[in-house]
Amino acid sequence: MPFRGVDFFAVDSLFSEQELLVRQTARRFADERVLPLIRDCFRDARFPRELIPEMAELGFLGANLEGYGCAGMSNVEYGLIMQELERVDSGVRSFVSVQGALVMYPIHAYGSEEQKQRWLPALQSGKAVGCFGLTEPDFGSNPAGMRTRAVKDGGAWVLNGEKTWITNGTLADVAVVWARTEDGIRGFLVERGTPGFTTSDIHGKWSMRASVTSSLAFADCRVHDRSMLPGAKGLKGPLACLSQARFGIGWGVVGAAMDCYETARQYAVMRKQFDDRPIASHQLVQEKLAWMITEITKAQLLAVQAGRLKDQGKIEPAHISMLKRNNVAIALDCARISRDLLGANGITDEYPIMRHLCNLETVKTYEGTDHIHALVIGEKVTGVAAYQ
Numbered sequence: 001m002p003f004r005g006v007d008f009f010a011v012d013s014l015f016s017e018q019e020l021l022v023r024q025t026a027r028r029f030a031d032e033r034v035l036p037l038i039r040d041c042f043r044d045a046r047f048p049r050e051l052i053p054e055m056a057e058l059g060f061l062g063a064n065l066e067g068y069g070c071a072g073m074s075n076v077e078y079g080l081i082m083q084e085l086e087r088v089d090s091g092v093r094s095f096v097s098v099q100g101a102l103v104m105y106p107i108h109a110y111g112s113e114e115q116k117q118r119w120l121p122a123l124q125s126g127k128a129v130g131c132f133g134l135t136e137p138d139f140g141s142n143p144a145g146m147r148t149r150a151v152k153d154g155g156a157w158v159l160n161g162e163k164t165w166i167t168n169g170t171l172a173d174v175a176v177v178w179a180r181t182e183d184g185i186r187g188f189l190v191e192r193g194t195p196g197f198t199t200s201d202i203h204g205k206w207s208m209r210a211s212v213t214s215s216l217a218f219a220d221c222r223v224h225d226r227s228m229l230p231g232a233k234g235l236k237g238p239l240a241c242l243s244q245a246r247f248g249i250g251w252g253v254v255g256a257a258m259d260c261y262e263t264a265r266q267y268a269v270m271r272k273q274f275d276d277r278p279i280a281s282h283q284l285v286q287e288k289l290a291w292m293i294t295e296i297t298k299a300q301l302l303a304v305q306a307g308r309l310k311d312q313g314k315i316e317p318a319h320i321s322m323l324k325r326n327n328v329a330i331a332l333d334c335a336r337i338s339r340d341l342l343g344a345n346g347i348t349d350e351y352p353i354m355r356h357l358c359n360l361e362t363v364k365t366y367e368g369t370d371h372i373h374a375l376v377i378g379e380k381v382t383g384v385a386a387y388q
Contacts, residue, residue, distance in 0.1 A: 002031050003087065006258040009297045014304050015076070022077040026084035029058060034088040041210040042355050045203070047091065048210065049171070056126030060085075060096050062104040068120035070104070076307035079251035083303075087255030088352075090359035091211030097252070098167045099123060101244035103130030106176050106187060109240070110231035115189060119174060131172035133163035133190075133216050134238050140165075141372050143178070144235055148218065150179035150188060155225045157181075157188060159196070159218040165366065169214020170199045176229075177216070178238050187229035187237055196221030207362040243320050246367050247310060250323030251303045253331035253363060254296065256356045260331075261292045263351055264338035279341075288337050295330040302326060318380035325373035332360045 005012070005027075012020065037048050055061060059071030064078035073081075078100075086093035104123050107115055122128035139145040148161025159179055169175070175190045175197075190197055202213045229237070268280035268289065279285050306323045309315040335357035339346035347354050364370060379385045 003027060003259075003262070006262055006293070006296060007300075008293045009301070011297065011300045011304065015080075019074070019077050019080060022073065023080040023084060025058060026060070026081045027087075029054070030084045030088045034085070034092055038089045038092070038210060039349055039352075039355075041091075042089070043209075043349065045205070045209045047095065047171070047212045051092070052095075052126040052129070055096060056124065060100075061126060062100040062108070062120070062124050065100065065104055065108050065120075065124075068108070068116060069124040070108075070120070074307070075247070075310040076304065079248065079303055079307045082248040082252040083255040083258075085255070086252030087259045089210050089355065090252065090256060090363055091208050093248070093252040093255075094167050094208065094211050097245050097248045098132055099130055101248055102132035102241050103174070103176055105244045106132075106229060106232065106237065106241050107189070110187065110229040110237055111189075112226070112230050114226065115229070119189070122173075128173040129168055129171045131166050131168040131175045131214070131216075132241065133166055133169075133175050133177040134242075135163060135165050137162060137164050141369060143238060144185075146178065146180055146185070148177070148179040150181045150186065152181070153222070156222050157225065157228065159188065159190070159221040159223065161218050163216040164214075165202070166214045166216055168212055169216055170201050171212050172199070175216060176241075177218070184234045185238070187232045188223055189227045189229065190218075190221065190223055194221055194223060207358040209358075239317075242367055243317055246320045246324040247306065247315075249363060249367060250306060250320065250327045253327045253360065254299050254303055256360060257292070257296050257299065257327075257331040257334040260335045260338040260353050260356055261289070261296060263353055264292070264341040265289055267342050267345070267351075285341060288341060292334045292337060296334065299327045299330050316380070318377050321368065321373035321376040324368060325370055325377070328360065328364045329370065332357070332364060335360055 041048050060081055062070040063073045063081055064075050066072045082093050104120060107119050123130055134143055136146055150157045150159045173192050177188045177190050178185055196219045198217045199214050268285050269278050271279045273279050302323055306319055335353055338353045375386055
């Protein structure tokens with residue numbers, strides 16, 4: 001049965017016809033193409049690669065970028081795509097988010113025209129896959145401490161170091177890799193097959209099982225000088241990329257929360273207990289449903305305003321931190337409450353709740369933990385940094 005949406009407060013009235021059309025396209029794709037596959041993909045720890053060409057054809061890859069074959073959608077339209085994809089699985093949204101926000105965006109924003117012409121059409125069409133190499137084994141929340149180094153050697157750069165928890169790592173035809181140089185932190189495009197560049201998958205995950213998560217290693221990996229992103233210097237480059245991705249997360253997790261809520265709501269109405277009455281007739285159950293729909297509504301409104309500000313060029317990193325921090329937290333709480341309402345059935349994969357709950361534990365951590373985003377917001381409202 002197609003997803004009917006969750007809209008308690010007439011939030012749909014805030015969207016244009018075009019925005020609603022984009023959402024409907026993404027919703028239909030999620031229902032008809034992703035949903036039938038995703039339970040088995042999660043069970044088998046397999047990313048559904050066969051969906052990449054279809055997502056590309058629909059304009060999902062780099063959707064909010066202009067030119068080079070990209071769809072040029074608004075940020076609100078892009079957010080609605082993220083919402084519908086994460087409604088079925090965080091791993092599918094994560095693939096699209098990484099491809100567009102963490103690979104195509106830095107090439108689009110900081111790359112040379114040669115780099116843009118070579119990579120953006122291929123990435124947009126799904127003929128190439130990319131990954132983003134920033135996090136290291138010892139440096140997640142503190143990327144300024146990175147140990148990966150790039151040393152100039154004539155007309156080339158020699159990279160040494162390791163990156164980990166990299167989405168799409170072993171799938172990638174190109175990696176956007178951030179490394180420390182004598183001139184500060186710089187970004188490099190490292191192609192699959194470059195001598196000294198190896199990838200390996202991280203196994204044994206109980207979260208994001210329908211997503212590829214990898215480690216990247218560089219051992220005297222030599223890349224041409226033309227591989228450097230000329231417009232990115234210092235941490236501002238990778239942090240700006242993360243802002244793009246965090247924006248998509250803030251929208252995406254609303255979809256996961258919606259799916260958990262609607263699953264629990266339907267179950268509560270149908271499940272009979274105590275004198276053959278639906279459990280929805282009990283006050284404790286209604287309180288939980290009321291809490292969830294209230295928090296989902298607030299998250300929707302926060303996402304819409306963030307999208308409008310971004311489209312107007314007025315959004316700030318602290319706004320995105322609030323969006324990501326709040327919406328992931330309420331999505332996780334909705335998953336936990338929904339699991340509780342389903343009782344023992346909540347832990348089975350006949351229902352999507354436990355899969356969402358496991359995935360959201362990762363989403364809460366990656367691209368800035370809850371605590372790091374709290375400090376970003378705290379610095380904004382006090383003017384005092386407290387990262388040490």
